[in-house]
Amino acid sequence: MTIRPTRREDIAPLQKVLDETGLFPGEMLPGMLSGFLSDDEGADIWLTCEADGEAVGFCNARPEELAEGTWNMLAIAVLPVAQGHGHGAALVQHLETMLRQDGQRIIIIDTSGTDMFAGARAFYRRNGYDEEARIRDFWAAGDDKVIFRKSLL
Numbered sequence: 001m002t003i004r005p006t007r008r009e010d011i012a013p014l015q016k017v018l019d020e021t022g023l024f025p026g027e028m029l030p031g032m033l034s035g036f037l038s039d040d041e042g043a044d045i046w047l048t049c050e051a052d053g054e055a056v057g058f059c060n061a062r063p064e065e066l067a068e069g070t071w072n073m074l075a076i077a078v079l080p081v082a083q084g085h086g087h088g089a090a091l092v093q094h095l096e097t098m099l100r101q102d103g104q105r106i107i108i109i110d111t112s113g114t115d116m117f118a119g120a121r122a123f124y125r126r127n128g129y130d131e132e133a134r135i136r137d138f139w140a141a142g143d144d145k146v147i148f149r150k151s152l153l
Helices: 008-021 024-037 087-102 113-127
Strands: 003-004 045-051 054-063 072-080 106-114 130-140 143-151
Touching: 003 072, 003 087, 003 130, 008 054, 008 072, 024 143, 045 087, 054 087, 087 106, 106 113, 113 130
Parallel strands: 072 106
Antiparallel strands: 003 045, 045 054, 054 072, 106 143, 130 143
């Protein structure tokens, strides 16, 4: 397994990851990656996980505006057939190491409180994230926003 910065040639395989996980529509990915893949000095981090030479997952994080040393992991996804083999945990650990080495303080993750996202919440807990807050009915009626937090210090 290899974790590395996302490259342009990763777009198609990562769209497959998105389409198979249903995290968000794969056609959104090129636009989301455009700033990161350009020569602009954006702060976003996009990491790709490769297994046997194939892109099987990714994560994306960006600094929180108006906060010092706080990052938000906006997305993490692994192909369903590759889940349960440590790829997601490796992506999280790689991101945390990068941010720690850069002197960053906190990572937060926003997710849904619905049953559909119970696996995601369990994943974050297994990787050392604590539920910090819950905003009732944030995403929609009956769909809470659950905020996880982990200190990097």
